[in-house]
Amino acid sequence: xxxxxxxxxxxxxxxxxxxxxxxxxxxxxxxxxxxxxxxxxxxxxxxxxxxxxxxxxxxxxxxxxxxxxxxxxxxxxxxxxxxxxxxxxxxxxxxxxxxxxxxxxxxxxxxxxxxxxxxxxxxxxxxxxxxxxxxxxxxxxxxxxxxxxxxxxxxxxxxxxxxxxxxxxxxxxxxxxxxxxxxxxxxxxxxxxxxxxxxxxxxxxxxxxxxxxxxxxxxxxxxxxxxxxxxxxxxxxxxxxxxxxxxxxxxxxxxxxxxxxxx
Numbered sequence: 001x002x003x004x005x006x007x008x009x010x011x012x013x014x015x016x017x018x019x020x021x022x023x024x025x026x027x028x029x030x031x032x033x034x035x036x037x038x039x040x041x042x043x044x045x046x047x048x049x050x051x052x053x054x055x056x057x058x059x060x061x062x063x064x065x066x067x068x069x070x071x072x073x074x075x076x077x078x079x080x081x082x083x084x085x086x087x088x089x090x091x092x093x094x095x096x097x098x099x100x101x102x103x104x105x106x107x108x109x110x111x112x113x114x115x116x117x118x119x120x121x122x123x124x125x126x127x128x129x130x131x132x133x134x135x136x137x138x139x140x141x142x143x144x145x146x147x148x149x150x151x152x153x154x155x156x157x158x159x160x161x162x163x164x165x166x167x168x169x170x171x172x173x174x175x176x177x178x179x180x181x182x183x184x185x186x187x188x189x190x191x192x193x194x195x196x197x198x199x200x201x202x203x204x205x206x207x208x209x210x211x212x213x214x215x216x217x218x219x220x221x222x223x224x225x226x227x228x229x230x231x232x233x234x235x236x237x238x239x240x241x242x243x244x245x246x247x248x249x250x251x252x253x254x255x256x257x258x259x260x261x262x263x
Contacts, residue, residue, distance in 0.1 A: 031144065031147035033122070035143075038097065040054075040055070041096070042054065042091040042096065047069045047083070048069075048082075048084050048086070048087050048127065048132060048133060049061045049064050049083070050110070051087070051115075053111075057111045058110045058111065059113055059115070060113075061115060061123070061124050062112050062113060063136055063137070063144055064124040064134065064135065064148065065133055066080065066083040066133035066134075067079050067133070068080055069084060078165075079132055079161050079162050082132060083127060090127075091115070094118065096116065096117065098111075098114070098115055098116075099114045099116070100112065101113055101140075101141035101143075102141055124151075125147050125148060126151075128148055128155060129151040129155055131155035131160030131162050131163050131164070132161050133162070134152065134167075134179075134232065135149055135258065136232075136258070137255070137257075138255060139215045139256055142258075168181045168182070168183050169181070170184060170202065171183065171184025171185075171202030171203075172203070174204050174235060177234070177235045177236055179232075179233065179235075180234075180235050181230065182230070183229070184201050184202055184204070184228070184231075186198050186199070186229055187200065187201055188225055189222055189223075191222075195208060196208040198224060204235065205250070205252070206231055206252045206260070207252070208253075212256075215255060215257065218257045219262070224262065227262050227263075228262075228263040229263060230260075231260045231261075233253060233254060235250050235252050236250065237250060
C-alpha cells in the first residue's frame with residue numbers, strides 16, 4: 001500500500017513538473033497595472049508607439065521603441081507598418097486604461113504613459129513579445145522594466161519580428177545618429193565631471209551620469225574595461241556641433257542598466 005502511494009505521488013510530481021515546463025511564461029506579476037489609471041479612448045494611431053487620444057493628448061508609450069515609419073517619401077523601417085497595424089488592432093477594443101508615468105511629459109510635450117487593455121494586459125509588453133519593438137528604460141519611468149525585458153527576451157529567443165534578422169551592429173560600424181543597438185568592447189573607462197565615459201572599439205563613447213547610480217547600480221562600471229557589451233539607445237552625432245579634438249564623433253547616453261548588457 002505504501003509503495004502504491006509513493007508511486008502515485010511520484011507520478012503526480014512528474015506530471016506537475018512536465019506541466020510547469022510546458023506552461024507559457026507568466027507576466028502577471030511584473031506587467032500588472034499598479035497605481036492610478038484613467039479610462040481613455042483612442043482617436044488615431046500614429047505609429048507603433050505613439051497615439052492620439054480622443055481628448056486631444058498625444059501619447060507616447062513608455063518602455064518601447066518601434067521601427068520608424070518613413071515620412072516625406074522615405075522608406076519605412078522593417079516592421080514599422082506591422083507595429084502600427086498591431087497597435088491599431090489592440091486599441092480598437094473598449095475599456096483601455098492609461099497609467100501616466102512619473103515623468104508625465106517628454107520634451108515634445110507628449111504624454112508619457114503605459115496603456116492597458118480591459119483585461120489588464122500591458123500593450124507595450126504585447127508588442128514587445130511579438131517582436132514589434134525594442135525594450136527601453138528611461139528613468140524615472142521604469143516601473144515595468146522587468147515586464148518589458150521578459151517580453152522582449154521571448155521575442156528575441158523566438159526570432160520574432162525585428163529579431164528575425166539581428167538589428168545589432170558592431171561599434172565600429174556606427175556611422176549616424178538615431179536609435180541603435182551596438183555591440184563592442186570597452187577600451188577604457190574614465191570619470192570626468194558628472195559622468196562616466198566608456199569608450200568602445202569604434203567611433204562611439206557611452207556616457208553614464210554618476211548620479212544615476214540608483215538605476216545603473218547593478219553595472220560594475222569602473223571594471224568594464226576589456227568587456228564585451230551590448231548597448232542600446234539614441235546615438236548622438238557630435239559632428240553636428242563643436243567636436244573637440246580627440247573626442248569620438250558619436251555618443252550614446254545611458255541611464256538604466258537595461259540599456260547596457262555585459263556579454
